[in-house]
Amino acid sequence: MQSLRVALGDRAYPIHVGPGLLDAPELFAPHLGATAAVVTNQRVAPIYLERLTGTLARAGARVVPVVVADGEQYKDWRTLDQVLDAMLAARCDRSVTVVALGGGVIGDLAGFAAAVYQRGVAFLQVPTTLLAQVDSSVGGKTAINHLRGKNMVGAFHQPRAVIADVGTLSTLPERELRAGLAEVIKHGLILDAAFVAWLEQNMGKLLERDAPALSRVVLRSCELKAEVVAADEREQGLRAVLNFGHTFGHAIETGMGYGSWVHGEAVGAGMVMASELSLRAGLITADDARRARSLVAAAGLPVAGPAELSADRYLELMSVDKKAAGGRIRFILLEAIGRALMRDDIPAELVRTVIDGCSGRGTAAFHAA
Amino acid sequence: MQSLRVALGDRAYPIHVGPGLLDAPELFAPHLGATAAVVTNQRVAPIYLERLTGTLARAGARVVPVVVADGEQYKDWRTLDQVLDAMLAARCDRSVTVVALGGGVIGDLAGFAAAVYQRGVAFLQVPTTLLAQVDSSVGGKTAINHLRGKNMVGAFHQPRAVIADVGTLSTLPERELRAGLAEVIKHGLILDAAFVAWLEQNMGKLLERDAPALSRVVLRSCELKAEVVAADEREQGLRAVLNFGHTFGHAIETGMGYGSWVHGEAVGAGMVMASELSLRAGLITADDARRARSLVAAAGLPVAGPAELSADRYLELMSVDKKAAGGRIRFILLEAIGRALMRDDIPAELVRTVIDGCSGRGTAAFHAA
Known part of the structure; x- marks a missing residue:
């Protein structure tokens, strides 16, 4: 594993890169509240959700999984509301940590959900695509699309950490x-x-x-x-x-x-x-x-x-x-x-x-x- | 007119209180981009929108008015999207200033629209109710309601200024x-x-x-x-x-x-x-x-x-x-x-x-x- 740090003052955060990181609770534990809301999609969930859920549980968190439809066309109000609604239904309070498990769409969507849920909660990026690992999970830009344009509604909201398990690239189409x-x-x-x-x-x-x-x-x-x-x-x-x-x-x-x-x-x-x-x-x-x-x-x-x-x-x-x-x-x-x-x-x-x-x-x- | 300053470092902003401030372009000018999107409701618009629009035009801004339905029950996704959609339709870019003209509902809604429009643009609070003047326009809390709870979706987003014209209280029910x-x-x-x-x-x-x-x-x-x-x-x-x-x-x-x-x-x-x-x-x-x-x-x-x-x-x-x-x-x-x-x-x-x-x-x- 190799690590680097994004230097953003009191919003600085680490990026960890390497194989097998999904199985390392010690990487997640420092950044978790009592509850972890794992946002992922229907394609990634069957492959990695159970593994990550087990790791987060070992790190001491209650896990609330939220599985949304797969695709850029679902990066919209409706899917955002599905995430927020699931978190409210599970009684997540401001101490929740949102965990984005998936590609760029999931990172943008889950990150924006974290930015606006009860005026902002913590989140972790766990990118599983090359696009997300090399780009979208880093930098704190979150958004959903609008009928009139891409990424027109969003927020700057930095993650607490990016945990990029390059092993997940083996299953990438x-x-x-x-x-x-x-x-x-x-x-x-x-x-x-x-x-x-x-x-x-x-x-x-x-x-x-x-x-x-x-x-x-x-x-x-x-x-x-x-x-x-x-x-x-x-x-x-x-x-x-x-x-x-x-x-x-x-x-x-x-x-x-x-x-x-x-x-x-x-x-x-x-x-x-x-x-x-x-x-x-x-x-x-x-x-x-x-x-x-x-x-x-x-x-x-x-x-x-x-x-x-x-x-x-x-x-x-x-x-x-x-x-x-x-x-x-x-x-x-x-x-x-x-x-x-x-x-x-x-x-x-x-x-x-x-x-x-x-x-x-x-x-x-x-x-x- | 009396003024005070909310001490928030690089997000510090002035609050101006007094009668007749709606007619003072010099109070608005320092905080305006090329375009001002004025968000108000169907009750306030007939009384104050034209007056404020004239003032903003004298301050040099193109004005995009957005009139939404009046009431807490409209502080939701749908009305938020109405505001964002109107701004996109008017080709507002990141230099737009959102101006909230109305009570607490308008301030919360317009403030949240400003917080998420293209990942955040400037906004001004122009409160016209006692509630908004004494409380909700100050402090940067913005939000909309969710079926599962009030103010569950929102952001901390400080205004660039609060301009409280106490003359507007004369028309308050x-x-x-x-x-x-x-x-x-x-x-x-x-x-x-x-x-x-x-x-x-x-x-x-x-x-x-x-x-x-x-x-x-x-x-x-x-x-x-x-x-x-x-x-x-x-x-x-x-x-x-x-x-x-x-x-x-x-x-x-x-x-x-x-x-x-x-x-x-x-x-x-x-x-x-x-x-x-x-x-x-x-x-x-x-x-x-x-x-x-x-x-x-x-x-x-x-x-x-x-x-x-x-x-x-x-x-x-x-x-x-x-x-x-x-x-x-x-x-x-x-x-x-x-x-x-x-x-x-x-x-x-x-x-x-x-x-x-x-x-x-x-x-x-x-x-x-």
Whole structure:
């Protein structure tokens, strides 16, 4: 097991990464109240719920399991209310600890439930997907979706700890493994050129689920993200770089309806678009843009957006994106492999050109594969 | 106009109290983003919305009005979503300022909308009821109700300023004026014996809406509450004293269905019960309990709970109250006029006796009046 710490003053918390952590009550015990409400979904529950419940019981907690439907389309008011209702029915008071067992959707949902239950209770992230282990479980962003946009309703609410058992990645469907790699690639592209070079050499191992390679990727991604979060907890500035690929990606997810594209796929295509925009804005070389695109392709992720979505629709969706300020669209662009910056002065015509050039090709083939 | 400051470090904010403040753009301007989403209800809107909208426009903001139904029964998911949806439809980004124009329900609802809209935006409290001016607009507690309990879903989210125009109290219905006095009495009973003595002398003036008397009451209540909030923002300890009368009161409100008793009425009866419990627990004298009861009666508030609610039902409702910890019910009791303490070791039998002794008598008469 390796551990690191997210430096957030009185909200600082540890991240533990390694195999077999689900069976280690001593990792959970320091963070538990009398009751642990374990929020998970119908896919994860049969595999890991009983094991985690046993561990939490050994750590001394009464366990209230809450099993919700699986999928981004359930990250909504209704499912949130199911969680809150179950906690109220079980008479959980403010000393409860909410435990998120699952992927990014569960982490966002359970984290937001913890943020608003009786005005805020403690929570633990126990991510079981690569996406959640390398990205969404770290940083305290929680949310649910709204019909008018993704993650439009939420809170900043830091977990008391992130416990990432890399052993759970063995049961992860192929498509989700690849989706998780999108955020890994993102961390490299915006923050760490050496990590990008390593990924270019080791993508094959990662897709074969080589355990040491996966552990390295989880730990390095958490380190990179933790540094950004510690410097800018509430997304006032620097943290916005983590949205690289996400402005386009969210438009794809929203425009196609949640669940049609998984988050990492949309981010994959979004990163290719953002790299292409960086090239056309004169920020990076054609070779840099090619490397970004190749890495996304090597992870088996789409390098183009869906043919169904017009440039107008993208622009419409992106202008209500929460990263917009004062009506302008803010883009996170690359200025080199491993370095990002924010720009809000990109002409709409340039954006249209990039979208038109990055749409439709290969998408159907990808989704059929 | 008089002003004070709630000392909360980087979340410190001013409270302005006086007549005519709704017409003072210079009070609003320092706290406004490009857009102001004014949340109000169908009762307040015809009286004050146009006036405030004009003031905000003069302060330079685009105004998005959101008018919701009036009443505690609408402080729920559905109305919250109405607010969030209107803000999204108007393309509000994170620079929006939510302005709560109305009573405690509007403040709680709009404040919670601000807490969760795109993970948190700024908000201003513009309270138009005595209850909101003396209590609920100060302190950052926001929430909506859940079928299983009042204020069960919410957040701590401090306003950027509270602007209390006492001129708005002239249009307040009699029943709401009396309800607001419940929280005024509470502040005196738990924190300031001299203020209690002043209230005993001046209750008549307050009921006649004597302007200087009302201004004094709003300012002193805000001062008392601000001190408590500054010392304990997130209700870890001291702040719990502000729940005096509220554990019983919330049980009455929930048990009777929201809207049947207004909050201040339930708190009035709740304070009499809590004083009676303080007496029976050997903490205060019979004369102190009598003074508390007389002051509640002088404000025209009920001094007994509803006949329909059994002691068992109270205990059931109070044990899911968020002030419960580890299954025990915490009561805020008096140890003198002007001094409160928390006790979680009160025998259930004593609580039953007090409830039975404080139920039904005079309630029907009050509500018929």
